[in-house]
Amino acid sequence: MTTTYFSDLVVEFLHQQGIDKVAFNPGASFRGVHDSLVHADNAGIAPGIVMTCHEEVAVAVAHGYHKASGRHMGVLVHANVGLLHASMAVFNAWCDRVPLFVLGGNGPVDAGKRRPWIDWIHTSQNIESVLKDYVKWCDQPVGQRATVESLYRAFKLMNTPMHAPVFVALDFDVQEQPLEDGVRLLPASATEPARLPALGDEDLDDLTRRLLDARLPVLVVDFSGRDPGTVAPLVALAEALGLAVVDRGNRMNFPTTHPLNVSHTGTDLLAEADLVVALEVQDLVGALGAILPLTDQGTPANGADLVTIGFNELLTSKWAADYQQFVPVTRAVAADTAGTVAALRAAAEDPDGPFAAPAFVERREERAKVFAARHTEARTDWARQAEETKARPRIHVAGAVDEIHRAVRDEEWVLTNTGSLTIDGWVKKLWPLERPGSYLGLNGGGGLGYGLGASIGAALAHQDDPALCVDLQADGDLLYTPSALWTLAAYDVPLLVVVMNNRLYLNSTQHAARIAGQRDRDIDRAHIATSFYDHPVDFVTMARSYGIHALPRVERIDAVAPAVREAVAHIKEHGKPALVEILME
Structure with missing residues (x-):
């Protein structure tokens, strides 16, 4: 009878969660999982291997894979030395708000099971402390049942807004143990992420009123395009409301060729903006300062209302200051981006709603013409500059x-x-x-x-x-x-x-x-x-x-x-x- 090892169960978990590739630079501390990945009996379920020559490359490969597809590539790192090499790339993913599933070898934690020298220098107490301040969650479980629970918790948490990397250490000895009786996987649905609702009625009514009253409303976007499905609805929303759009560009959020896109066109156009809606914007002061004069508190000097919609407040590091300067805003809302855009769009396009009033339509068309003219002028000038070079x-x-x-x-x-x-x-x-x-x-x-x-x-x-x-x-x-x-x-x-x-x-x-x-x-x-x-x-x-x-x-x-x-x-x-x-x- 073929023996099943705990590392085989880890591979089965990766398959259950739809991970079709894992990237790693090979290391002895996860040799149990490595063996299970290449074991012939696991060929039908084992993710494909992408071998790299450095852990920083392995993490970056998974980083780019997720940004391009929305799918996860697992990452394996070797003990403390591999984790230290990987840490810079994990920090990049943290700041980029990309969910990465990073598994690291460690141990054996039980000192009585360590080989001389190498197992001692490649075993760490609280190994996750290397990157605990720039991952969403991390754990160093000991034992098979505890490790199974940690895998599910990590996978669920990394996909729950705000998205970010997670790390679970796999004990060297536990990986190589025969699978214990009664240790099994949970249902695949156990990792289903918690979801944020769309903009609530009270917030929707408040923002609707502000958009109706605003003479020069500006929409600033930054990370919303991580979900490609938000782009077309966002364009429709901007057109329905006649919004000037400034794309901070951490993703493809809004077409650069659209006439309402006035990114990089100078500060004079929007200097009189009286409402700024910031959708998934990370560096709020940087975004505002690019279009408006600011007070020393980072707020618009002209008193413009500032509404933020996103998840920034749901995830902050106590070590890294990537949360940026604190800005006292008019209203801050944590809500699902796609649902929020859909709700706003429905209100904006309602033929019997307030945005259908002739006075608003006239104001919208007038400012849209101004934005389009500046957009065309800027792109023409940029093309001229490039040609001259x-x-x-x-x-x-x-x-x-x-x-x-x-x-x-x-x-x-x-x-x-x-x-x-x-x-x-x-x-x-x-x-x-x-x-x-x-x-x-x-x-x-x-x-x-x-x-x-x-x-x-x-x-x-x-x-x-x-x-x-x-x-x-x-x-x-x-x-x-x-x-x-x-x-x-x-x-x-x-x-x-x-x-x-x-x-x-x-x-x-x-x-x-x-x-x-x-x-x-x-x-x-x-x-x-x-x-x-x-x-x-x-x-x-x-x-x-x-x-x-x-x-x-x-x-x-x-x-x-x-x-x-x-x-x-x-x-x-x-x-x-x-x-x-x-x-x-």
Whole structure:
């Protein structure tokens, strides 16, 4: 009779909860689960393995996979050393409010069962303390029944708003024990997340009144597009009410080409806004300061009403200050985003409701024309600026971003990563981000090493559909986790990697120049220890060494689009990755 081990039950749990892939860098502390994943008798239920060469890559792969698909990829990390490597990527996911299911080996906690040396240095008391302040929940259960309960609790909590990573330590000894009598899985539905209701009647009536009275209402969005199904209803709501929309862009929340989208168009247009509705906005002060003069308390200096709808107050860290500056708002509501948008839209489109009154319709149409004119003017100007940069002797980021889009515009592209705030800013000004899910946002925590791993995860999520996944990859970020190229090649991930190589840690160079200028010192020395000028990296040769198809480095703007088209053709013909390196300012 074949013996069933507790680790086999862990694999059965992953299958029960719909996890079809797990990412990890192999480690002895979860060897029990590893064996169960590859055991022939478990072949019908075991998730596929995505092997990486670093835990930070493994977490980033799962991060990108979920953002692209809404599905979970499990992550396994090796004891304390693997968890420490993974911690930066977990922090990124925490700040990005992405639910990750992270399981870590540990132990054996029972000291009498430890092997000399290695089991002692790879066993930790309260191992979850490494990241307990930037996960939603964590546990170090001892025993089979306790571990089963922890797995279900963790899975349920990470999917309950506000979403965030969770961590459960799997004791080395418990994994390898034969399954005890009576230890079994709970029903799959036990992990069904708790749900928030939509906007209640009292809050709906209050917001309806404010929207009716407002002369210049503004809708600020940030994370609502994590549910792609909210995009179209949000567009309909904005059109029905004539709202100016400012998209903070942590997801694809609202089409960049829509005439009501006035993001990045300057502060004068909305300076007289008298109502701001912030929907799932993380950095409220940053969002408000981009459109309005503020008091030292972070509130609109003109006295505009401020209504927040979202989950921020439901999850805060006692360690990380990613909750941002406290702002005294007019009204704060915790409610389900999709349900809230639907309720507001129903009120706004009611043919017998207050928004159908001729006076409101006239006011709505007048301000919508103003917003549309500014929108068109701004996009025309951005396109002109990008075109002018193409006359420069060296490739400028705006020109490169524009030419890359020219090369892929006829494809069903998905931007998996935009690498840096500079690249991201031009993407939002030049690319038509219109399809829900076509843009996945930045890394959340500002931690380097995210881009390629997350893009691999996103491309794995799209591996069976026609989408072309595009990673606009900053060179400095890639140098943190270059071993991700191994995973990219080993699994034939159909990803277009465009290395935007300025041979700089640009943000650090800018800070160095800024402080030198403030101190009246030589800003020409700002590149020292922030650049790769004196010892540049050859990303083409690096990629080829991993077996990835890499084109010759691009150094002229007129060569950008042809190189990208050639790389796309390779991906479509072979179903394998391709890399283009662009040397730029």
